[in-house]
Each structure stands twice: as structure tokens, then as C-alpha cells.
Amino acid sequence: GAVVSQHPSWVICKSGTSVKIECRSLDFQATTMFWYRQFPKQSLMLMATSNEGSKATYEQGVEKDKFLINHASLTLSTLTVTSAHPEDSSFYICSGHTGTDNSPLHFGNGTRLTVT
Amino acid sequence: DAKTTQPPSMDCAEGRAANLPCNHSTISGNEYVYWYRQIHSQGPQYIIHGLKNNETNEMASLIITEDRKSSTLILPHATLRDTAVYYCIVRHIQGAQKLVFGQGTRLTINP
Numbered sequence: 001g002a003v004v005s006q007h008p009s010w011v012i013c014k015s016g017t018s019v020k021i022e023c024r025s026l027d028f029q030a031t032t033m034f035w036y037r038q039f040p041k042q043s044l045m046l047m048a049t050s051n052e053g054s055k056a057t058y059e060q061g062v063e064k065d066k067f068l069i070n071h072a073s074l075t076l077s078t079l080t081v082t083s084a085h086p087e088d089s090s091f092y093i094c095s096g097h098t099g100t101d102n103s104p105l106h107f108g109n110g111t112r113l114t115v116t
Numbered sequence: 117d118a119k120t121t122q123p124p125s126m127d128c129a130e131g132r133a134a135n136l137p138c139n140h141s142t143i144s145g146n147e148y149v150y151w152y153r154q155i156h157s158q159g160p161q162y163i164i165h166g167l168k169n170n171e172t173n174e175m176a177s178l179i180i181t182e183d184r185k186s187s188t189l190i191l192p193h194a195t196l197r198d199t200a201v202y203y204c205i206v207r208h209i210q211g212a213q214k215l216v217f218g219q220g221t222r223l224t225i226n227p
Contacts, residue, residue, distance in 0.1 A: 044217040107159035
């Protein structure tokens with residue numbers, strides 16, 4: 001159980017275009033979803049936290065107008081990288097939480113974004 | 117801001133037990149110890165978590181010292197597929213608290 005599906009698994013886009021990444025919880029309702037990114041040879045860095053039906057909370061240094069997060073349902077959250085640039089190339093990973101105390105976060109398999 | 121300290125890398129022979137240490141000397145009474153691992157180019161995989169008692173599941177065992185300032189993740193019979201970066205993370209008990217990842221331990225299982 002507790003499967004998180006992320007799509008696409010990889011995407012290549014041109015500089016200046018926007019890319020949308022989907023994160024779905026397949027067998028549980030994710031009241032909270034977290035978006036992370038990971039640069040090569042580095043650890044995961046939290047970008048933002050989103051609760052269903054609410055605006056996302058962004059970590060310091062993450063531009064909310066550039067990384068648009070929508071969490072419109074208990075099973076779907078999306079991250080849109082707007083006007084992508086080569087420095088946005090990274091591994092983006094989402095995770096979902098049921099909202100039950102002490103339950104672990106479950107992660108998707110990530111999306112490799114390459115901006116040319 | 118990670119609250120844990122782990123060795124950057126470890127090696128273990130296939131078939132042997134892999135013991136991964138973690139220091140969390142500033143852990144508070146309402147924080148759990150979580151372990152995740154990340155195999156190359158994949159999302160982190162949940163392994164186990166505990167508060168103060170030792171825990172065991174089908175993947176691993178978690179040994180937490182009595183003072184809770186450190187813990188050890190044990191993979192009893194390591195295989196080549198256990199090669200990954202292992203993250204030890206402390207996380208508040210209540211609600212949907214985020215996970216803050218440190219640098220983890222890169223575990224290499226050698227044939």
C-alpha cells in the first residue's frame with residue numbers, strides 16, 4: 001500500500017517553456033503533499049508543502065510564482081515550473097502524507113527535468 | 117536543518133549484516149527516528165521508524181539507545197540491491213510534519 005505515482009518520469013523542455021509534473025496518491029488520501037528537488041550528488045531539499053484545498057507554503061528561497069503548486073484533490077498535486085531555465089534542471093520528487101500522526105511519508109519515483 | 121549525523125559512506129560484504137549508525141543527540145521526546153533509503157535515480161523508500169523501543173520489520177531492524185541520542189539501522193543479510201544512500205531523520209510525532217534530509221550514508225554492498 002501507500003503508493004505515490006509521479007508523471008512524467010523524465011522530461012526535456014526548451015528554455016522559457018513551462019512544465020507540469022503530476023503527483024498522485026494511488027491507494028490513500030494525501031491530505032498533505034511535499035515537493036522536493038535534488039541536484040546531482042546532493043540531498044533532497046524541500047521546496048514546498050501543500051494541503052488539499054489550500055495555498056502551498058514555500059520554503060525560504062523558493063519562488064512561489066515560478067513553482068506553481070496545486071493540490072485540488074486528496075489524490076492529486078501538481079507542480080508547474082514556469083518559464084523554465086537550464087538552472088531549473090533537477091530531479092523533482094513529491095511525497096504524500098495521510099495526515100495521521102506518526103504515519104510515514106511516501107515518495108514518488110521522481111521526475112528528471114532537463115531544460116535546454 | 118538536519119538534526120542527525122551519519123558517516124558519509126560505508127561498505128559491507130554481501131550476505132553480512134550492515135549496521136548503519138546515526139547520532140541524534142538533540143532529539144526531543146516527541147520526535148521519532150525515521151529511516152529512508154534512496155537507490156540511484158529513484159524516490160526515497162521508507163524503511164522503518166521508532167520512538168524509543170527497538171523495531172523490526174521485513175526490511176530491517178532499528179535499535180535505539182536508551183537515552184535516544186543515537187540509533188542503528190540493521191540490514192540483517194545485505195544484498196547487492198541494498199546499495200543506496202540511507203537517511204536517518206528525526207521528525208515530530210504530530211501531524212504531517214515534513215522530512216528534512218541530511219547527507220545520509222552511502223552504503224555499498226560488495227560481492
